[in-house]
Amino acid sequence: MREIKCDACHHINREGTELCESCGKPLVEKQQAEGKETKKLLNMRYDGSSRRSMTYNKSVVDRVWNFFSSVKVGVTLIVITLIASAVGTILPQQMYIPQNVQPEVHYKDQYGLIGQIYYQLGLHELYSSWWYMILIALIGISIIIASIDRVVPLYRALKNQKPTRHTTFIQRQRLHSKTDDVTDADKHTFISNLKRMRYKVTEDNGHVLAEKGRFSRWGPYVNHVGLIIFLLGALLRFVPFMYIDDFVWVREGETVVVPDTNGEYFIENKDFIIETYGDSEEDTRFKEALENQSGPIAKNFQTNAVIYRNVETVVGAEPQLEKFKEDSILVNHALKFDGFALYQTSYQLNEFKSMSFIIHETNDADETELASFKVDLTNPAEEYQLDNGFRVMIDQYFPDYYIDDGEPRSQTKNPKNPAFVFLVYPPDSSEPEVSFAGIGRNVDASGENQYKVGLQDFEVRDVTGLTVRKDYTLPILGLGGIIFMIGVIQGMYWQHRRVWIHPKNNGLWLAAHTNKNWFGIKKDIEKAIMKTNINMVVDQEQEEQELQKQQEQNK
Amino acid sequence: MGDLITLSGNFLYLAFILYLIATFFFAGTIRDKKTEGTSTFSSKVAISLTILGFISQTGYFITRWMASGHAPVSNLFEFTTFFGMMLVFSFIIIYFIYRLNILGLFALPIALLIIAYASMFPKEISPLVPSLKSHWLYIHVTTVSLGEAILAVSFAAGLIYLIKEIDQTVRSKRTTWLEIVIYSILATLGFIIISTTFNALNYNATFEFPFEGDISSVDYQLPPLAGPNEGTLLTTERMNPLFEVPSWMQGVNAARKFNTLLWSLITGLGLYIIARAVLRKRIAAAIQPLLKKTKSDLLDEVSYRAVAIGFPVFTLGGLIFAMIWAQEAWNRYWGWDPKEVWALITWFFYAAFLHLRLSRGWHGERSAWLAVIGFAIIMFNLIAVNLIIAGLHSYA
């Protein structure tokens, strides 16, 4: 490694250093601020410490490193991602179109040619596309490399904060002034004023450095660490163990096992409640809004639930349930236990629970009951022994009856529209009569039945639909978020301000630097030199700009 | 209950008037001999009126909360009004850091426009659907508006910078873009004027049109330039639409909204042409001389500072709190719905802004343009995404 010796203070600096790390004297010819035309001012970025990306560019590793450490590249990546994200909102993403349609048909039908192109380019699933993921990943890499590239020189620069600085360094700061005669009393007032403003003052042989808000310089690195943790957290979603997403229907009065808990937890639905606005006294305040709506507005969906724990340890044995937790589940109020969360996401009102039938003679207009039976629709018995010697067997059961091409079928397993084919054995007969019965249906297939099965009554109950979630990535995301916020606030609401006092004969030279908010540091100095004869610092950058403007106008 | 609503409405009205008068006093500071940053009679009256207006608007907020039983940030009227209130609040904060009077002359009219715009939406108090019933909703909505309002102050300062700094002696791309920015502000004013006018006339035209296999109907409050696709006019003695919107415009109200947009743009254009005819020069060129004594670097500083303060607040409200609420309400912290995506876009944009400024030295004019673009993105998210791209968040 090539080293650079400072000719003023003989300090040995690392290769790539621009300002001597000890006294601040420029070590290279062209040492000026990026993007600024001024020749006069020093580039104070990282106080001129050596940055890897600015020093090496030979090997492939160097090149890759330099590429990703460039803010230009980083910002370009951000802007590309930004534009891509916007494109994804032009038409709805696939997850927001109706569930029961074919996407390729839907996009074409609804949006014509644009929709077709959108679909064909895969923009309907943009946010989970490989190239969108890669963009995010590249931003992540860029953040890491750019941060490491700069945090090293920043550390070196901030570690070496010496009061004594070379005159060139002092003169070529953006804020600078010279005062020929300054009394000790004035200098003392100045310094103690700075101290009162919470500047930390270090002195060395009359040279003074007053500094405040140094910690704010770490802000960007802290926030970038937060971002990286957040990204990693989001990535962990793809690890199976970290994330469970399931769903369960629970009928009122039923207790079922909670999926993905290995049979350890059970949930009972005690009651499902649905409320709409307009029922209660206090809803009168919304009268006007409710009248302007065509349908009712939902007020509350709620499941009163009990969680049980299975304490039976023998595998395969009947579970032994112990009450574990009782709570209601509402939208915006999940039930949480042992890393799981149950969310109120769906419901089904008035599902049939049981049906009662009677048997009467077919040609009895009064339908006098000869026998009756009740079928539990979730768990129907196969055979029913009845009064007067009747016997009924269930031949077929369609919980959710419909006709498909003339054939009776069940659409789902849930008793939404139950229907049965019964075999009715009259007293002392071994020849059954076949009877079909359902809601509003009563069909005698043969047309010769002596007895008829009639629906007499039914019971209904509600079913709640709960999403079952377990997400171990949430704490990581939370941590990332908190660290990000701390870093941003640290870097944004505070600034690193430095004031150097350089004794010169009977007077002193003043220089000041801040990483941002020059207005603030000028105000500080103005306040600190009040009632002294020390000259206010001049903003040399502004001065130069105004000079340039004048020259242009004179042309 | 009804009394509280009336009281609340009066507070809002009073606030509006106070902001309006304050604007004139801020205008008065232009003629003050003293340099910017010092307080004069005019400026003291102006900021005092602004604060009184803010207190009155806070009164509106509290009484409406009492009347409805929930924080009034749950429909477009309430949310937009609140955004206007936060804009005034942010202005007051920035004012006390920098005492820049000219900022009031720009920030207050923007707040006035926003509040007037809000009052074009239905104002009745509305019940909350279950997913909105969460403390996180209030926390999320209030912080996100505060963040966006602070960023809007950055826009105001950036706009002043551009009007002051852009060379108006020759016509250029920059002068044109600046006029476009001013025109969009006028189009908002146009929307308010045209809606109020036809509201006063009780204009109504009803259309029937096929929608998702059914027949739907829609009421126009403005004469139909653009009618619904395959719609028929039911109301008699009303003009027939000049054309029908294309069939891909989704939603029951899509055609009506598009019609309103057209009217706003046309009225805005009318206002712009009148202004040009009266001033006989570009509007920005006419304003420029008024800004003579304002220091450009101070404007630049204010514009940047507002972003530096607003960005963390926006991140907290628009992303972090939003994610917590989404996790509570929909059991997913992020769902890529358009409103969320546009919040992310806003965040990316201001992150790029900060990087360009800190690491690539984008100060002055470039930074001011970025502040303008950022505000355009925010407004797009507030208005266009709600009106055009419907998502889970669309209140109206």
Ligand code: HEM
């Ligand atoms: C969306 C992603 C990003 C966010 C939200 C973000 C956020 C921030 C913030 C808030 C700052 C402080 C700016 C200021 O103080 O004015 C910062 C600084 C910085 N960021 Fe990022 N950043 C992101 C991505 C990146 C990327 C991709 C790079 C890669 C080049 C990068 C490199 C830097 C650098 C070099 C600094 C300046 C550090 C310094 O001068 O001390 N950032 N970032």
